[in-house]
Amino acid sequence: MKSGRAFWQRTHQIHTVLLVIAVFVAGFVIGSQIMVGEAAEQPREATIGETDEAFEPFWEAFNAIQDLYIDNVEVPTLVDGAISGMIDALGDQYSGYMNPEIYPLFDADLSGDIEGIGVVIRTLEETGQIQVVNVLKGTPAMEAGVQPGDIFLEVDGESVIGLNQTELAARVRGPSGTTVNITFLRDEETYNVDIVRARIEIPNVETDILEGDIAYISMAEFNALAYDQLRDALEELDVNNRRGLIFDLRGNPGGFLRTAIDIASGFIEDGIILTEEFGNGDTQVFEATGNYFGIEVPIVVLVDERSASASELVAGAMQDRDVATLIGEQTFGKGTVQTVRELSNGGGIRLTIARWIRPSGQWIHEIGVEPDIVVEWEPEGFDDPEDPQLQAAIDFLMNENGE
Secondary structure, eight states: OOOHHHHHHHHTTOOOOOOOSSEEESOEEESSSSSSOOOOOOOOOOOHHHHHHHTHHHHHHHHHHHHHOSSOOOHHHHHHHHHHHHHHTTOOTTOEEEOTTTHHHHTTTTSSEEEEOOEEEEEOTTTOOEEEEEEOTTSHHHHTTOOTTOEEEEETTEEOTTOOHHHHHHHHOOOTTOEEEEEEEETTEEEEEEEEOEEEEOOOEEEEEETTTEEEEEEOOBOTTHHHHHHHHHHHHTGGGSSOEEEEOTTOOEEEHHHHHHHHHHHOOSSEEEEEEETTSOEEEEEOOSOOOOOOSOEEEEEOTTOOTHHHHHHHHHHHTTSOEEEESOOOOOOEEEEEEEOTTSOEEEEEEEEEEOTTSOOOTTTOOOOSEEOOOOOSSTTOOOOHHHHHHHHHHHHHTTO
16 A cells, blocks of 8 residues: 555646646546546537528638638648637637647546656636646656746747647657757746656555554546546455545546546435536436445545546535535636547547536536635645645544544
8 A cells, every 4th residue: 555645745746627748737527538528419500501601701711821822731731720710719728629640649648657748737817828737746847847837938949829738738748768848937037948758657546544544545537447446445445444534636637527427426325416517508417326335434535726627526526415524625616528529630629518517506617616624735845744634634534433
């Protein structure tokens, strides 16, 4: 078993709204991967005549470029630009276009085995810049001195201003052993660094037995294997013969909707887990699947501002159904569902298709989940020996057992 504190110090560096450079793009709930959404798509009807008329200026511009532009531009390049423009017009950081070069990288995002530099990123809404949220311990980025708060300016001498997170990830990631040159902005000053990419393996579930005979499980993300990993960990820890369970979702950026529902169902015996609300007014209710773990001891779920999307879904459902006590900080606040569709050109689009609603009826988007017991903590570096949130969870469970 691994030390709960040591694992938290490592996984605390993991976050966001999720992709991996290794870059995690902060907080997606996916039907499969970068979103929370295996939900059925809800198409809207369009009037063909109106659509044809609306597209006339597009074809006029396309033809003008083909006929008049000074340089020859390949048609696929123009098509990529048009698709990107449509997605960007949505004004939604969780929707995006992945061209044929980028889309194949998509399948690796929740594999837990990535070739890259080891940072977590997010887009700053005010400026559109892409910022480092966390740096994974022991990775090339950490060794190179990259810090949370650094902003990407250039990659291999080319500006990345205006790129979305997926496009940036594609430029930064690459084969292990190769070098990428990155210019960052830090505290109004720029610095340039060469980083040798490496294969980054991210353990998803680790366990420990803490003081007071308390079982501890930390989960880094809700990938396709997470439910089985959690079930095996609970069996290994013999949880019902312990004094309590701490389920640590701090720094967990989310993952698959189906995985989140399965894991929530492990803690919630029956009833509603969440409801999806689609743009056309339809709703879809997800109830417990029957994969109940039968845990009989008190449970604490640890969350923080980096707990996002699917981890908020699970924590919120457990709180609403009164099966756990939440301790930590207000979570990230990502309450939308995405779906991914592959295109005929080999690229793909990621689209927000629904809101997900807690059993209580609350939409947590840009609000987050409020812990039952608030314990704020900002670690001082990677090796901060303190963890007041974990200690608060231990103290709570010890008191629950009359000690």
